[in-house]
Amino acid sequence: MSNWTVIPLAFLLLADADIPRANSLRPAEKPSISFRSDEEIPLFPNTGNSSDNTQSQEKSTGTSRNAPLQESSKLSLIRFVSGEFAKAVKALPAGKQGIIVYVGKPLNTELLDRAVATHGAAVNTGDNVQITKLEFRDHQIVVDLNGGGRGKHHWRDHLQIGIGGGYPTMRSTSTQEGGPPGLQPGMGSTIFLEWNKSVPDMSPADLKQLLSPFLNFEKERSASVHWVDTLPPEMKKAIQERRPVVGMDREELIAAMGKPDHKVRERDAEGNDIEDWIYGQPPSKTVFVRFTGDHVTSIKQFPQ
Incomplete structure (x- = not known):
């Protein structure tokens, strides 16, 4: 019974080979790529572009470094x-x-x-x-x-x-x-x-x-180290920690916090000259340092 099944299938396959244009119904094979014997194949084709990008970045960096002194x-x-x-x-x-x-x-x-x-x-x-x-x-x-x-x-x-007797003289x-x-x-x-x-x-x-x-x-x-070493321990520690302390003078505050963003001068009710140094800008963290005379008398920070 199995032999009768195999024989018709064999005839069908032979008939298919004789049908015209039957091969056109089959998918086309991918063409093989040939290389010349002296041709070099790049392993990293984007290397040239990346080097160009690197050079352009270096060029832009160099331009920023050559900016005028700020x-x-x-x-x-x-x-x-x-x-x-x-x-x-x-x-x-x-x-x-x-x-x-x-x-x-x-x-x-x-x-x-x-x-x-x-x-x-x-x-x-x-x-x-x-x-x-x-x-x-x-x-x-x-x-x-x-x-x-x-x-x-x-x-x-x-x-x-x-000025004496006779005409004035100049020396x-x-x-x-x-x-x-x-x-x-x-x-x-x-x-x-x-x-x-x-x-x-x-x-x-x-x-x-x-x-x-x-x-x-x-x-x-450093000259600044010589000066800091002469300060009291609490002032020296505050400068190292970059924070203001009551009792600082202007030079010590600049060493700790730098120059302020704003200064406000006025007189209080008793006629004393006061000066507020403002670091930062609301609503960001803002520190108000008040001088009465030559020393810091109060420090306020907003927000707390």
Whole structure:
């Protein structure tokens, strides 16, 4: 019985092979892909695009880094660089001409040695120095060390009128503005950092790096650390924790909280001068610090 079933099926299969265009009813086979023997097959076809994206990101990042020096950055440089102590790596010349450093170019040691030989050394190698002033110009940052080499004169300091018998006489005198002992203006040295373009935005660490050929900050304690160490323990702890405390003066509060967003001055009912320093802006967290005279007398925070 099974043999009779197999034989008709075999005839049907043979007949199907002879039907015209029967193969057209079958699905077409996928064409095989052939490669030339010398053709390279990329394993990661998107690598080129990703590198282009990376380069574009680096380019955009570089553009932001080349932005002009911001006002907020100037405040940071003054706060964290001006007043800092360092050890001199090279001798630096006296005089108002100082030494000009072209940022991005090798230091001209021959020119530096010539300036020291001509004007004398205001700072010798190994001396402890202090950055006493930072001045920001369009294309320069001027750094004064130990009072700088630029003495400050006023035209009226050169005139002295003597009144006596006969006609008044005029004599020329020269006086300079006072400064900390040993750090008189004109008795130190000045470094001119020159960019030949707008000064780029930078951090305090960036500025210290630019000054590293002349000054070593690593083994010197920060000027702010010297000052904080002289404060009472409760004030020192509050500054480290960045919080205001009743009894602080303005300098201590700035060290703890920074400069306020707003200041309001007025007089109370008793005629005392009061000043409110406001940190933040409602409805966000806002801290009101009140000075009566020179010290903090009350602190309020909203919301509680």
